[in-house]
Amino acid sequence: MSNLRNFNLRDKGAEIWENWGRPARTTFVFAVVGLVILLPYAGDFSITSILNTPTASYQAVLVYPVGMYILMALGLNIVVGKSGLLDLGYVAFFAIGAYSAAILGTRTNLNIWEILPIGMGLAMLSGVLLGLPTLRLRGDYLAIVTLGFGEIVRITAINIQSTGGPNGIGGVPNPPAVLGMKFDIDNLKGFFWIVLVMILLVIWMIRRFTSRRPGRAWEAIRQDEDVAMLMGVPVLRYKIWSFSIGAAVGGAAGVIFASKAMFVAPDMFTFNVSVLILSCVVFGGMGNIWGVIVGATILAYLPERIRFISTARQLVFGLALVIIMNVRPDGLLPRKKREKIKAKGAGN
Amino acid sequence: MNFSAVTSQFWSLLLAGVAIGFIYVLISLGYTMVYGVLRLINFANSEIFMVGTFASIIVSRNFFGYNDSSDTIHGFKLYYTLAACLIAAMLMSGVTAVIVELVAYRRLRAKGTNRLASLISAIGTSIVLSEGARILTQSRPLASPRLLDKFFVFNLGTVGFRIDIIIVIVFAAGLFFAVDRFVNKTLLGKAIRAVSMSEDTSRLMGINLNRVISATFFIGGLMTGAAAFLYDLVFENTRFNIGFNLGLAAFTAAVLGGIGNLRGAFFGGITLGLIEVFASAIFGAQWQAVTVFVVLVLVLLFKPNGLFGEAIQQSRV
Numbered sequence: 232m233s234n235l236r237n238f239n240l241r242d243k244g245a246e247i248w249e250n251w252g253r254p255a256r257t258t259f260v261f262a263v264v265g266l267v268i269l270l271p272y273a274g275d276f277s278i279t280s281i282l283n284t285p286t287a288s289y290q291a292v293l294v295y296p297v298g299m300y301i302l303m304a305l306g307l308n309i310v311v312g313k314s315g316l317l318d319l320g321y322v323a324f325f326a327i328g329a330y331s332a333a334i335l336g337t338r339t340n341l342n343i344w345e346i347l348p349i350g351m352g353l354a355m356l357s358g359v360l361l362g363l364p365t366l367r368l369r370g371d372y373l374a375i376v377t378l379g380f381g382e383i384v385r386i387t388a389i390n391i392q393s394t395g396g397p398n399g400i401g402g403v404p405n406p407p408a409v410l411g412m413k414f415d416i417d418n419l420k421g422f423f424w425i426v427l428v429m430i431l432l433v434i435w436m437i438r439r440f441t442s443r444r445p446g447r448a449w450e451a452i453r454q455d456e457d458v459a460m461l462m463g464v465p466v467l468r469y470k471i472w473s474f475s476i477g478a479a480v481g482g483a484a485g486v487i488f489a490s491k492a493m494f495v496a497p498d499m500f501t502f503n504v505s506v507l508i509l510s511c512v513v514f515g516g517m518g519n520i521w522g523v524i525v526g527a528t529i530l531a532y533l534p535e536r537i538r539f540i541s542t543a544r545q546l547v548f549g550l551a552l553v554i555i556m557n558v559r560p561d562g563l564l565p566r567k568k569r570e571k572i573k574a575k576g577a578g579n
Numbered sequence: 580m581n582f583s584a585v586t587s588q589f590w591s592l593l594l595a596g597v598a599i600g601f602i603y604v605l606i607s608l609g610y611t612m613v614y615g616v617l618r619l620i621n622f623a624n625s626e627i628f629m630v631g632t633f634a635s636i637i638v639s640r641n642f643f644g645y646n647d648s649s650d651t652i653h654g655f656k657l658y659y660t661l662a663a664c665l666i667a668a669m670l671m672s673g674v675t676a677v678i679v680e681l682v683a684y685r686r687l688r689a690k691g692t693n694r695l696a697s698l699i700s701a702i703g704t705s706i707v708l709s710e711g712a713r714i715l716t717q718s719r720p721l722a723s724p725r726l727l728d729k730f731f732v733f734n735l736g737t738v739g740f741r742i743d744i745i746i747v748i749v750f751a752a753g754l755f756f757a758v759d760r761f762v763n764k765t766l767l768g769k770a771i772r773a774v775s776m777s778e779d780t781s782r783l784m785g786i787n788l789n790r791v792i793s794a795t796f797f798i799g800g801l802m803t804g805a806a807a808f809l810y811d812l813v814f815e816n817t818r819f820n821i822g823f824n825l826g827l828a829a830f831t832a833a834v835l836g837g838i839g840n841l842r843g844a845f846f847g848g849i850t851l852g853l854i855e856v857f858a859s860a861i862f863g864a865q866w867q868a869v870t871v872f873v874v875l876v877l878v879l880l881f882k883p884n885g886l887f888g889e890a891i892q893q894s895r896v
Contacts, residue, residue: 317695364880372879374620375834378827379872390865502823506702513699546710552703557686560696 244521267427271420290419294491296531298426299484304511304527305433305520306480311509312518312566313437313446314473315453316366317374320381321508324354324478326500328485330388333400333495343406343490347483354482358475366470381505388497399496403489414490422491429487433480434520449473453518510552516562525563584860590738592856598744598813600852601751605806606829607836607844608758609676609799615775615839616795619694622701623679625826626708627672627800631807632817633712634671635664636723645724652726660726664811669804676800677793679704685789712819723815747809754805758798759841771795775839824868828855831875837885846886 248256274289303325310318331350335341341349365376388394395401406414406425414421440446448469451459460466489495507530515526533551534544555563585592606628613621639645643660652660683700727746731739762768770791773781782788810825811817828851836847851871858870878886 311695317698364876368879372834375830376872376876376879379831379875382827383869383872386865386869510699510702513695517693517695543710543714546707546714549703549706549710553683553700553707556696556700556703560687560690560693 264431268424271423288419290423292532292535294419294422294426295488296535297528298423298430299488300508300511300531301524301527302426302430302433302484303481303508304515304523305430305437306477306484307508308477308512308518308520308523309437309440309449309473309480310477311512312523313441313453314449314470316470316474318377318474318477319374319502319505319509320377320379320384321477321481322500322502322504323377323381323384324358324481325485325488325504326381326384326388326495327354327357328482329489329495329500330394330400330485331482332486332489333395333403334393336404336490337400337402343404343486344409347486350486351479351482354485355475355479358478359471362471362474366467366474378502378505381500381502385497385500388500394497397497399494399499401494403493403495405493406490416493419491422487425487426484429483430524436476437520445469445472514552514555514562516564516566518566519562519564522562522564522566529563581861581863585857588737588860590736592860593853594738594740594744596853596856597849598747598852599856600832600849601748602806602809602813602825602848603829603832603851604755604845604848605751605802605809606825607833607848608755608841609803610830610833611836611838611841611844612771612795612799614833615841616771616792617684617688617697618839619684619697619701620830621676621679621796621799622698623683623705623708624676624799624803624829625822626705626712627675627679627822628803628807628810628825628829629709629712629817629819629822630675631668631672631804632811632821633716633721634804635668635808635811636721636817638664638667639724639726640721645726647722647724649724649726651728653728657726661812665805665808668808668811669801672804672807673797673800675708676796676803680793680796684792688792709819709822716819718819720816720818723811723817725815727812743812747813751805751809754802755845758802761798762841767791767794827868828871831871835875835878835885840885843885850886 251259271290271293303321306324307318307321310316310321328350331353332343332346335346335349336343361377361380365373368376388399389397405416408414412418412421412424414425440449448459448464451462451464452466452469456466492499508527511527511530512523513526514530515524516522530548534548537544537547559565606624609624609627610621613619613624639660642663645660679701683704684697687697687700727743729741729743732742732745733740762771770781770786771794773784773786774788774791774795778788781791806829829848832847832851833844834847835851836843836845838844854874855867855871859867862870
């Protein structure tokens with residue numbers, strides 16, 4: 232039991248990875264990405280059809296919740312995992328993205344590709360506006376304010392006319408075809424690949440950030456805010472950056488989600504979604520990209536797969552959260568414990 | 580915007596706000612006491628409240644056999660029925676709180692892990708409790724039989740003081756006073772205050788940490804259960820997801836007064852109740868939650884430790 236607890240797959244993986252040469256690494260990355268690209272077809276073959284989900288369409292499940300959850304969990308990971316800010320209202324940015332797609336898509340001639348940066352920008356802007364006053368606060372206060380913000384966005388969407396009130400907005404357009412690939416209800420594979428491209432971009436972005444100044448600043452803030460400030464890290468500025476970059480990722484997920492579902496309504500953006508995304512991050516292992524991806528995949532896919540116990544599936548989900556947190560409090564794949572001191576500091 | 584309602588019904592709105600505020604005070608004690616000793620948000624407290632509302636109604640329905648069409652009862656019978664409902668709600672919530680601590684917090688605390696892990700495991704227990712209630716009740720609301728004849732005891736000007744409102748205010752104020760005395764005057768209360776100041780030092784002083792933390796959860800649960808009973812008495816209805824909004828409001832109240840601070844929770848609860856009632860009279864009931872949060876953000880901006888965070892630090896739990 233204690234072996235199981237101390238075993239760190241992340242460290243083990245990093246060790247193997249470091250011993251590989253460049254060709255081996257490149258081959259591995261291409262192989263994994265290739266396999267993931269082929270995932271939408273897995274439902275059609277006898278061996279892999281075990282992945283099929285009983286009630287919902289398998290390809291639809293791959294887009295939402297699985298792909299979307301991974302994307303949002305990666306975005307939230309920047310905020311919670313990298314910089315240690317507890318955000319309980321992440322769904323607000325998702326909702327802002329989705330509503331910008333719905334309102335701009337139905338009332339203007341802009342297509343989804345043009346709306347995508349606008350939605351991200353709006354989400355980012357609201358992240359900055361929310362962050363400026365609240366990021367001066369610490370831990371639990373930030374949690375309650377973000378939680379409140381998530382509810383405010385939802386209640387506002389219910390109560391004003393331009394968002395369609397409780398009925399929401401229907402007829403959100405699908406994205407126009409790119410290079411002959413169509414995106415609509417019959418071509419869900421396309422949506423999966425969009426989400427996949429976005430996930431890969433976010434992973435690339437996080438890896439770049441982590442090894443450079445913002446990543447180091449976030450790490451310092453996460454470990455000890457006071458010390459970071461004494462060392463001259465502009466704490467508030469980097470917190471706002473982290474918050475708004477996370478918000479932009481959530482906004483992007485929202486735009487694609489609205490365009491795939493073709494419809495948005497306030498009850499899609501409840502507090503439960505925020506909790507689920509946060510659970511994905513913590514469950515998988517905060518601060519570790521691969522852990523977050525594994526956590527989000529399991530938490531998004533499992534409830535769909537076990538839909539046959541449909542009434543109790545949320546109950547099982549809650550139990551799983553409690554048990555996993557008790558057995559492995561740092562998540563399934565915790566962040567790397569052994570930082571790259573050996574390579575840089577030892578001077579060999 | 581409807582300011583005329585405020586001016587014409589000022590005093591009755593004030594009374595309604597204070598009554599709701601007292602229910603918030605009791606629930607926010609559940610948050611604030613746990614925060615005081617553990618420095619953690621007890622996310623399952625909203626579900627502890629929900630369990631209490633069900634316990635109280637189920638006792639009057641299944642144990643005493645009342646239903647929606649029962650007549651109101653009087654005299655001694657009324658007293659012992661209500662007392663049984665109250666005790667059931669308090670015990671149920673108190674025991675649930677202790678179990679939540681055992682399941683969600685204790686092992687993680689022993690390992691000294693990060694705060695988010697405890698938060699997620701508390702969210703997990705909260706999901707288990709509310710989903711369990713949803714499955715058992717098949718998502719249906721449960722109405723509380725009206726046992727208490729709700730007459731107006733007296734009128735002050737245009738304001739009628741209804742009996743259930745008076746019970747809420749008197750009873751909640753009494754309970755709050757009792758908890759405040761308990762924390763400040765008894766040995767266990769002293770231990771609770773010691774743990775909230777420094778866990779390590781109090782362990783060195785020979786305080787049994789686990790016992791004190793369990794006791795804190797139990798007392799917080801008892802108060803939340805009493806709030807659940809009072810809620811049933813006034814609103815006569817419950818559902819599996821009732822805890823969410825009330826829990827959120829009570830937590831806001833705790834933060835408003837300075838979380839971890841008993842008397843802060845008192846002022847925070849009353850203030851929040853008043854803000855809620857007046858805001859929904861002015862802007863309409865649908866904006867009630869929004870105004871509450873806007874006020875909260877403003878308070879945190881200008882007084883980040885809550886309204887009474889530092890001023891009465893001495894009475895910190």
